[in-house]
Amino acid sequence: xxxxxxxxxxxxxxxxxxxxxxxxxxxxxxxxxxxxxxxxxxxxxxxxxxxxxxxxxxxxxxxxxxxxxxxxxxxxxxxxxxxxxxxxxxxxxxxxxxxxxxxxxxxxxxxxxxxxxxxxxxxxxxxxxxxxxxxxxxxxxxxxxxxxxxxxxxxxxxxxxxxxxxxxxxx
Amino acid sequence: xxxxxxxxxxxxxxxxxxxxxxxxxxxxxxxxxxxxxxxxxxxxxxxxxxxxxxxxxxxxxxxxxxxxxxxxxxxxxxxxxxxxxxxxxxxxxxxxxxxxxxxxxxxxxxxxxxxxxxxxxxxxxxxxxxxxxxxxxxxxxxxxxxxxxxxxxxxxxxxxxxxxxxxxxxxxxxxxxxxxxxxxxxxxxxxxxxxxxxxxxxxxxxxxxxxxxxxxxxxxxxxxxxxxxxxxxxxxxxxxxxxxxxxxxxxxxxxxxxxxxxxxxxxxxxxxxxxxxxxxxxxxxxxxxxxxxxxxxxxxxxxxxxxxxxxxxxxxxxxxxxxxxxxxxxxxxxxxxxxxxxxxxxxxxxxxxxxxxxxxxxxxxxxxxxxxxxxxxxxxxxxxxxxxxxxxxxxxxxxxxxxxxxxxxxxxxxxxxxxxxxxxxxxxxxxxxxxxxxxxxxxxxxxxxxxxxxxxxxxxxxxxxxxxxxxxxxxxxxxxxxxxxxxxxxxxxxxxxxxxxxxxxxxxxxxxxxxxxxxxxxxxxxxxxxxxxxxxxxxxxxxxxxxxxxxxxxxxxxxxxxxxxxxxxxxxxxxxxxxxxxxxxxxxxxxxxxxxxx
Numbered sequence: 001x002x003x004x005x006x007x008x009x010x011x012x013x014x015x016x017x018x019x020x021x022x023x024x025x026x027x028x029x030x031x032x033x034x035x036x037x038x039x040x041x042x043x044x045x046x047x048x049x050x051x052x053x054x055x056x057x058x059x060x061x062x063x064x065x066x067x068x069x070x071x072x073x074x075x076x077x078x079x080x081x082x083x084x085x086x087x088x089x090x091x092x093x094x095x096x097x098x099x100x101x102x103x104x105x106x107x108x109x110x111x112x113x114x115x116x117x118x119x120x121x122x123x124x125x126x127x128x129x130x131x132x133x134x135x136x137x138x139x140x141x142x143x144x145x146x147x148x149x150x151x152x153x154x155x156x157x158x159x160x161x162x163x164x165x166x167x168x169x170x171x
Numbered sequence: 172x173x174x175x176x177x178x179x180x181x182x183x184x185x186x187x188x189x190x191x192x193x194x195x196x197x198x199x200x201x202x203x204x205x206x207x208x209x210x211x212x213x214x215x216x217x218x219x220x221x222x223x224x225x226x227x228x229x230x231x232x233x234x235x236x237x238x239x240x241x242x243x244x245x246x247x248x249x250x251x252x253x254x255x256x257x258x259x260x261x262x263x264x265x266x267x268x269x270x271x272x273x274x275x276x277x278x279x280x281x282x283x284x285x286x287x288x289x290x291x292x293x294x295x296x297x298x299x300x301x302x303x304x305x306x307x308x309x310x311x312x313x314x315x316x317x318x319x320x321x322x323x324x325x326x327x328x329x330x331x332x333x334x335x336x337x338x339x340x341x342x343x344x345x346x347x348x349x350x351x352x353x354x355x356x357x358x359x360x361x362x363x364x365x366x367x368x369x370x371x372x373x374x375x376x377x378x379x380x381x382x383x384x385x386x387x388x389x390x391x392x393x394x395x396x397x398x399x400x401x402x403x404x405x406x407x408x409x410x411x412x413x414x415x416x417x418x419x420x421x422x423x424x425x426x427x428x429x430x431x432x433x434x435x436x437x438x439x440x441x442x443x444x445x446x447x448x449x450x451x452x453x454x455x456x457x458x459x460x461x462x463x464x465x466x467x468x469x470x471x472x473x474x475x476x477x478x479x480x481x482x483x484x485x486x487x488x489x490x491x492x493x494x495x496x497x498x499x500x501x502x503x504x505x506x507x508x509x510x511x512x513x514x515x516x517x518x519x520x521x522x523x524x525x526x527x528x529x530x531x532x533x534x535x536x537x538x539x540x541x542x543x544x545x546x547x548x549x550x551x552x553x554x555x556x557x558x559x560x561x562x563x564x565x566x567x568x569x570x571x572x573x574x575x576x577x578x579x580x581x582x583x584x585x586x587x588x589x590x591x592x593x594x595x596x597x598x599x600x601x602x603x604x605x606x607x608x609x610x611x612x613x614x615x616x617x618x619x620x621x622x623x624x625x626x627x628x629x630x631x632x633x634x635x636x637x638x639x640x641x642x643x644x645x646x647x648x649x650x651x652x653x654x655x656x657x658x659x660x661x662x663x664x665x666x667x668x669x670x671x672x673x674x675x676x677x678x679x680x681x682x683x684x685x686x687x688x689x690x691x692x693x694x695x696x697x698x699x700x701x702x703x704x705x706x707x708x709x710x711x712x713x714x715x716x717x718x719x720x721x722x723x724x725x726x727x728x729x730x731x732x733x734x735x736x737x738x739x740x741x742x743x744x745x746x747x748x749x750x751x752x753x754x755x756x757x758x759x760x761x762x763x764x765x766x767x768x769x
Contacts, residue, residue: 062482062488065487065488066489069487069488071489074490078489078490079489081480081492081494082480082489082492084480085480085482085492088463152216153216155213155214155238156214157240158213158238159235
């Protein structure tokens with residue numbers, strides 16, 4: 001194989017076997033300037049509502065302070081006292097903005113039948129999953145579903161990556 | 172005017188409710204309340220049923236540009252509502268609070284930019300009237316945002332509530348604030364009456380079964396910052412029941428916020444004894460925590476204590492958290508015993524002797540015992556109403572204000588009142604249940620607008636005070652003796668809205684063209700004084716209180732003494748006006764019973 005033949009082969013592999021015709025190579029068609037596609041949103045923009053919720057949980061319930069602190073050095077009583085604060089504040093946020101209900105109204109542990117063609121968003125089968133249903137089993141976790149979300153609109157005038165501003169006290 | 176709107180302009184919270192003017196009947200218990208969009212954090216606007224009556228005056232650059240915008244205002248430096256309250260707790264020098272209480276301040280010029288009180292010079296201060304106007308303006312924008320396309324708030328029939336204990340000057344200033352807020356036509360209504368209207372509307376036609384002729388209804392309204400009492404009588408006329416407001420109490424700056432502070436200070440003392448001292452920020456956090464623990468402890472009578480935790484200020488939450496606990500005993504001693512002690516009905520509230528030099532601030536009540544204030548009110552009114560009993564005996568009680576969400580406190584007040592009644596061999600008073608403690612005033616105000624349009628039952632009242640003007644005695648000069656100031660009754664007790672009274676057969680000389688000073692007096696107990704009654708010595712007459720004097724220059728030829736006759740009028744809006752009409756000629760001067768000119 002000559003050098004050019006080998007080059008042709010390499011290129012044909014690269015271009016999926018359709019090597020551009022030599023004349024096209026000599027005179028490439030005028031490239032139309034494509035309209036610049038919108039820049040993909042930055043992760044912070046794409047997840048603005050998530051960051052906003054984190055900020056809310058920190059503001060009302062000090063959740064980030066709690067999670068970022070190394071708990072290993074503290075006694076259970078101290079962790080418990082702080083947990084109460086976090087629990088109270090975050091619970092307030094939750095009850096204010098998201099209505100949460102169990103997916104299944106049955107008591108946990110109760111026998112439950114799952115019909116064929118069930119909504120696999122709402123129910124997950126675990127254990128010995130065979131056959132085409134209906135299945136008989138027992139409810140282990142009743143699940144949670146948000147039945148209403150009343151979060152305020154995500155702010156556009158503040159930097160949401162700042163989950164809590166630094167606080168400087170002036171004497 | 173297709174809608175009747177009621178606005179509760181509260182010391183700590185404001186709210187707005189409405190009712191269609193052409194509705195066939197009241198709303199029953201489902202009384203609409205407007206969700207008010209407000210900042211809850213920079214950049215976050217959320218609707219809430221209550222608008223906290225707090226105003227925060229932000230510094231330039233304090234918050235990101237545009238983050239204080241509201242749906243109706245893109246640039247703002249003044250914040251009203253929830254965020255003003257929560258952030259202002261950390262920056263007290265820029266926070267205006269209790270503006271409404273400053274409206275009744277006896278010595279401060281209430282139109283002067285004095286709030287926040289003692290703020291540093293670079294803070295753009297604001298007057299109590301303007302601060303009140305800001306809250307009303309916020310509510311107006313919120314309404315117009317929701318319904319403004321077809322019905323602007325300024326074009327509706329708006330009823331604004333004031334404490335029953337507000338004097339004529341404070342009422343006038345409230346009207347002025349409404350005008351500044353773009354609401355030129357509002358009607359005033361006393362808050363305890365509004366609470367009763369809300370109850371009447373919620374009860375529907377059943378109210379006739381709950382109240383009987385000769386009932387005396389006591390409305391006890393303990394809000395965040397003030398306590399307000401009113402007595403309302405039930406009479407039967409031509410076979411139908413009618414309601415009449417008999418008396419109102421004095422202005423008492425004492426409310427739920429004092430209770431939360433009392434708890435916080437007690438817990439702070441306990442922590443101090445354990446060697447942990449708190450800074451101002453932590454004390455504020457402790458107040459919140461104590462309030463939450465209080466509510467929980469009151470609602471679970473079996474619990475004997477609850478943990479109270481104050482988070483550390485820095486990012487170290489666990490390491491910085493301070494723990495203590497609130498016991499049911501402490502709650503009983505501090506709140507139930509401290510604010511609602513079992514007292515005798517005639518005990519006068521404690522008046523501490525003030526030191527010669529005092530700081531100017533709000534005239535807070537010196538005696539925290541609300542039951543003692545209540546007993547004194549009922550005793551005073553027994554004399555004033557010429558009852559033969561030692562106190563005015565209520566037969567029914569209506570509670571209002573967030574404080575009474577704690578059933579234990581409600582029961583305690585009832586127990587104290589019934590103790591007084593029992594000692595006199597009278598039947599115990601019953602409780603009128605069924606209105607919302609936070610929203611009743613706004614709802615009742617809207618209902619009153621509907622009643623005014625000719626529906627339902629109206630509470631008759633008129634002015635709850637009699638008013639007097641000071642007249643100089645003419646007597647020869649005696650060294651070392653200041654001639655007493657006489658008080659001339661110009662408006663009697665119970666003067667109805669839209670009426671006027673001429674002071675009979677007296678002629679006065681009115682000084683025009685130069686600065687003169689007018690003194691005014693009022694009384695909440697002297698109901699026998701008719702127009703024209705002259706009291707010889709205003710300063711020594713029992714039950715007479717001096718109102719802020721007016722210093723003004725009336726237009727006219729300098730030094731002239733114009734013969735005038737006096738005329739008092741209570742406007743449809745509930746404000747009191749005093750006019751001097753020239754006897755021979757066309758001159759007329761209006762004396763505004765409000766504030767001294769700057």
